[in-house]
Structure formats: structure tokens, C-alpha cells
Amino acid sequence: VLGKQVELVEEDGKTDPASGLERVKKLIEIDGVQVIVGPMISGSSKLAIPYLKEHKVPAITMSATAFELSELDGTEWFFRACLMDDAQGRVLADVVKEKGYTKVASIVLDNLYGKGIEKAFIEGLEESGWPGEVVATVHYDEAKKDYRTELGQIKDSGPDAVLIVSYADDGIIVFKQALEMGLRPKQFFNGHIVKPLIKAIGKYSEYLCGSVYW
Secondary structure, eight states: OTTSOOOOOOOOOTTOHHHHHHHHHHHHHTSOOSOEEOOSSHHHHHHHHHHHHHHTOOEEESSOOOGGGGGSTTGGGEEESSOOHHHHHHHHHHHHHHHTOOEEEEEEESSHHHHHHHHHHHHHHHHTTOOOEEEEEEEEOGGGOOOHHHHHHHHHTOOSEEEEEOOHHHHHHHHHHHHHTTOOOSEEEESOOOHHHHHHHGGGGGGEEEOOOO
């Protein structure tokens, strides 16, 4: 890079805020890195930003989308190569209104990412004058690995469309269990769509709409 050799040091934040912060600390204190690509998730980034400022090490994330990260002290050391939750949520809200859905439910990760997109999604609907109703909002714990209770609340609300905000592995479980339970709205919305998810839900991916940044 710019005529200099660059050494790559890799660490796994495990999509866990505390683990992500510990990996950032190791990279700076033990490995002596001068710049970090990451953290991957908003929770780790929120914890890491004050630490990055303290040690004057810049970081650039490709996927931490929470809006509130831009309001934290120390963001002069934190950069993004991705859109924020407010943009993704409002794009999905536009699709709901265009399609004419009037009963919407959401089941999202109980973290900055899930609740951030959900908040932007609902605000986008309300501010657009959408005549429909948000019939259920459910936040789930990624670690549970069984989301039938939460999905039952969504199914009982009788939605036309369902917003699911997940990571990859838990998202596959959420969608599979939803289909097994007979939860088949006219449209599923997701924060992002990955190939393993499309493969896992097969023909039902036809009813899946996501918002991604390119």
C-alpha cells in the first residue's frame, strides 16, 4: 500500500459486543496495529469507539450500521463504508406502502442492529402517512436458537408483511421455524439477504425482500 508492505492480523469478534472489544484491545495492545478494519457489528463498535479515541487508532467498519454510533464521543476515529439503519429501514417502509400492506409485524434481534432498523422502519411508515397498523413488535435473543415462542406472537397478530432483522445463522433458524409454523405472510422483509438464507428457505425466497448497500 503506497509502496509499503502491510501485515494483516486477523481476529474474530464472534458477533458479540464484549468479544469484539476484547479483540480490538488485543490488536492494539499486543499486536500493535495502526489501523483496524472493523468491528463488524454495532455493539462492538459502540464499546470500541472510546477505546479507539484513547489510543488514537482509527477503525473503518464495513457493516456496523447503528445510527447512534455517529453521535458518540470519539467518532473522529471511527469511519464507515456502509449505510446506516435509518436508510435501510426507510427503504423497506417505502416498499410496504407501495405494495399496499396494511398489517405489519416485526421480529428483530434484541440489539442495536435489530432495534435500529425496526425503529427506522416504523418511523418511515408513520411519517409517510401510511394508513396501516403495526400489529406486533418482538425482540429476540440470538443465543436462544429456538424462536417459536416469539414467532407465535407474530403469527397470532395476523400480519400481511413481517420484518425480520437477523444475522446469518440465527436468521436461517428464524425463517425455517416461521415456515414450519405456517407463518406465511404476503411478504417477508429482512435487513440483508445472504445466499445460505435463500438456499435454506427454498421457494419461499420468492416472498423475501431485503435492503442492502452496494
